[in-house]
Amino acid sequence: MTTPEPRHGYLDEWDGRLICHECGRGYLHLATHARAAHDLTAAEYRERHGLGMSTSLVASSVAADMRERASRPEVLARLATVRDPDALAAHRGRQSWRPEVVRKAVDRGASTRVPVPDALVRGMPPWEDLLAWTSSAHGIIAQGYAVRALADACGRSQATVAQRLRRHPRT
Known part of the structure; x- marks a missing residue:
């Protein structure tokens, strides 16, 4: 069958x-x-x-x-022996709720909504040329564009682009 x-x-x-x-x-x-x-x-x-x-x-x-x-x-x-709720609460603290910390997080999120210009994407090497593409992608990320925006512009999934950038860090 x-x-x-x-x-x-x-x-x-x-x-x-x-x-x-x-x-x-x-x-x-x-x-x-x-x-x-x-x-x-x-x-x-x-x-x-x-x-x-x-x-x-x-x-x-x-x-x-x-x-x-x-x-x-x-x-x-x-699991119960390694889980420490008090340590977690102390780690969180009040730091994460400070207005300037929240503002930075919101600003970082807004950067993912800025699309990568077509001219930058057209100037990138082919996807198959791993090292050249990754080097070019790191340059675009350094200009302030988000990995998500780059992935959308290249027609790839965000997870795939992020993994490639992690495996081949900027030198």
Whole structure:
């Protein structure tokens, strides 16, 4: 019996496995398969196939097993010993609510809404030239444009562009 054809916008499970939209085979951990076999991050896979960003890319049997293991009493007891609500409250403090701190955060958010000019994007090397593209992208980011704005201008996902910039820092 062959696996059914995957539907765009849906994540179908067959015989306890998720069906890959790229190759049509079934996998327990679809994100791992997509990265290894199709060179797609989980975010890119979801975007390409119309899945929601919160859609789990693990089979329901694996998810249930992970939930069961995470709720074991010994795991919860270990979590309780390392969780320190007082330390968290002290770390937060009043610092994060000062008006100037909030203003800076709002200003940073506003910068993501400024689109990167087409002239800058056209002047970038091709995406396939990893080091040259990354160097050019770092230059655009240094001019005050946000990673999100650059990703939108290049037609890539924000996660992919951010990952590329992290892996190849400006030298």
